[in-house]
Amino acid sequence: MKExxxxxxxxxxxxxxxxxxxxxxxxxxxKKDPLLLAKLNxxxxxxxxxxxxxxxxxxxxxxxxxxxxxxxxxxxSATAAxxxxxxxxxxxxESRFSESDIINSQIRDAVExxxxxxxxxxxxxxxxxxxxxxxxxxxxxxxDDLAIDLSPIGFNRIESNPGHFIRxxxxxxxxxxxxxxxxxxNRYWKSGNKLIYLYPTSDGKIISIYGDxxxxxxxxxxxxxxx
Amino acid sequence: MNIPQKxxxxxxxxxKNGDKDAFNLMVIKYQPRIMSVLYGFLKTHSxxxxxxxxxxxxxxxxxxxxxxxxxxxxxxYRIAINLAKNYVKKPSTKxxxxxxxxxxxxxxxxxxxxxxxxxxxxxxxxxxxxFISSMPEKLKTxxxxxxxxxxxxxxxxxxxxxxxxxxxxxxxxxxxxxxxxFKEVLHERD
Numbered sequence: 001m002k003e004x005x006x007x008x009x010x011x012x013x014x015x016x017x018x019x020x021x022x023x024x025x026x027x028x029x030x031k032k033d034p035l036l037l038a039k040l041n042x043x044x045x046x047x048x049x050x051x052x053x054x055x056x057x058x059x060x061x062x063x064x065x066x067x068x069x070x071x072x073x074x075x076x077s078a079t080a081a082x083x084x085x086x087x088x089x090x091x092x093x094e095s096r097f098s099e100s101d102i103i104n105s106q107i108r109d110a111v112e113x114x115x116x117x118x119x120x121x122x123x124x125x126x127x128x129x130x131x132x133x134x135x136x137x138x139x140x141x142x143x144d145d146l147a148i149d150l151s152p153i154g155f156n157r158i159e160s161n162p163g164h165f166i167r168x169x170x171x172x173x174x175x176x177x178x179x180x181x182x183x184x185x186n187r188y189w190k191s192g193n194k195l196i197y198l199y200p201t202s203d204g205k206i207i208s209i210y211g212d213x214x215x216x217x218x219x220x221x222x223x224x225x226x227x
Numbered sequence: 228m229n230i231p232q233k234x235x236x237x238x239x240x241x242x243k244n245g246d247k248d249a250f251n252l253m254v255i256k257y258q259p260r261i262m263s264v265l266y267g268f269l270k271t272h273s274x275x276x277x278x279x280x281x282x283x284x285x286x287x288x289x290x291x292x293x294x295x296x297x298x299x300x301x302x303x304y305r306i307a308i309n310l311a312k313n314y315v316k317k318p319s320t321k322x323x324x325x326x327x328x329x330x331x332x333x334x335x336x337x338x339x340x341x342x343x344x345x346x347x348x349x350x351x352x353x354x355x356x357x358f359i360s361s362m363p364e365k366l367k368t369x370x371x372x373x374x375x376x377x378x379x380x381x382x383x384x385x386x387x388x389x390x391x392x393x394x395x396x397x398x399x400x401x402x403x404x405x406x407x408x409f410k411e412v413l414h415e416r417d
Contacts, residue, residue, distance in 0.1 A: 011399035014256060015373060016234045017380050023234055027241075031248050037255050042406045044259040049351045049409070050374055 007039050014043045130181045131196060134173060134210050148176055152224050172211030176225060179206040188215065201226055235299055243290055250290070254283045257300050261307045268311040278314060282307040351409070358408050362401060369394050370401035 009026045012018050018026065030036050148163070150156075155165035155172065163175050179200050188197040197218045199207040207225050209218055241249035261282055266275035286293075286303050293302050359367055368387060372378040380398075384391045 007403070008396060008399040011402055012380075012395050013234060013252070015380065015398065017395065018234050020237060023237055027246075027248055027252065030252065037251070039406075040252070040255045041259065043402050044256055046355070046402060046405050046409075047374065048259045048263050049355045051352075 006036055010036060010039045011043060014040060130198075130206075130208070134175065134196065134208050148174055148225065150174065150221065150224060153220055155221075170212060172209060172213060174210075174221070174225070175208040176205055177208075179204055181206065188218070199226075236295075239290075239293070239295070239299060242287075243293075247287075250287055253299055254286075257303060258283070260300070261303060264304065265307055265311055268308075268315065274314070278307065278310050281310055285310070351412075354412060355405065355409075358405060359401075362404060366397050366401040366404065369397035370405075373398050 006026075006029050009018065009022055009029070013023065013026055148157075148165075150165050153167075155167045155170075158164040158166055158171070164171060164173050166172075181198075183198060183200050183206065186197065186199045188195060195209070195211065195213045195215070195218065197207075197209040197213070197215075199209070199222055201207060207222065209221060213221075235253065238249040238253050242253070258279060262275050262279040265278045265282070266272070269275050269278065282303060285306050289306075293299070359371065362370070365387075369383055372383045372386065373380075378386070380391050380394050383389075383394045383398075387394065389397075
């Protein structure tokens with residue numbers, strides 16, 4: 001096999017796109033010529049560069065600085081910044097590997113970190129578990145889920161996944177529940193395409209919306225839920 | 228039609244049967260990411276390097292215990308984080324490495340681009356973005372859809388109305404151009 005073909009196999013392996021027989025071939029080739037693996041190392045490094053500015057390089061220091069740089073929202077607290085930075089800025093992992101558990105473990109690690117613990121004790125104790133339960137895609141049945149009807153704006157309920165709705169390729173999570181976290185004003189955080197939006201209703205509930213959404217799209221969803 | 232298989236599952240099965248080459252293929256794929264995570268914790272090249280090595284040695288030794296409840300990367304990531312946490316609490320743990328036979332579990336990697344230079348250099352993302360924007364349209368599209376959007380080759384083929392083989396080739400060529408570019412960039416910095 002020509003070198004260029006071998007290298008193309010490595011590129012395809014990096015993308016998890018080899019057939020079993022191609023994987024056999026690749027293993028044979030790398031056994032004979034371990035230097036081929038340098039290509040694989042290089043391709044992995046390109047991914048590192050592509051995600052470089054979007055990663056949390058330190059949970060113990062500097063994370064607030066990154067959060068300030070990367071996140072914006074209305075009323076972004078330090079705690080939320082830590083949490084959301086870790087959640088979202090690592091999303092390239094999720095898109096590549098479809099491993100939400102990576103993100104979850106990073107959230108746990110971040111929240112368990114000394115810096116998070118210090119900050120956590122100071123502010124917004126209730127907000128963090130709430131946001132985490134959304135991000136964790138907690139699949140328990142929410143008491144008010146059945147009251148959510150987004151069909152007027154084209155979103156259909158995903159029956160197998162309470163609180164999840166789909167319109168074309170766009171999937172979002174919407175929860176309506178008693179406002180136990182006690183926020184009085186709407187709050188949102190956004191990075192890239194991802195948005196978390198919390199909206200306290202006048203009747204003591206809270207609407208939580210999460211997904212690839214713009215503020216403008218959320219502003220169309222809220223009236224449907226509150227009318 | 229050849230349908231792409233779950234390469235990782237296949238490699239794991241082989242690795243659990245003692246195939247170190249299969250394991251090595253996974254190690255090299257994830258090593259830069261693990262090293263980057265550890266560098267974030269530890270802030271020194273040597274510690275990040277040491278603990279990366281320890282991480283994969285520990286993974287190899289404990290591979291039988293990996294049940295596949297999470298992905299391999301997640302499992303290795305947790306090993307790395309735990310090692311880093313222990314190290315931060317008790318720096319002397321760095322010397323535990325010497326109790327493991329490195330010769331027996333040797334994962335030194337051939338390197339073209341230097342992982343530590345990449346991980347610790349600033350502004351590479353901007354340079355990457357600039358370079359990608361200058362690439363031929365077809366290569367750029369295929370690469371961006373794969374690397375940034377996480378699309379499968381099949382999806383990219385459908386989006387661009389091209390055969391999968393063409394997409395595979397374009398992504399490979401894009402990667403080669405980028406690697407060559409960064410070799411020059413990092414060489415000039417040295």
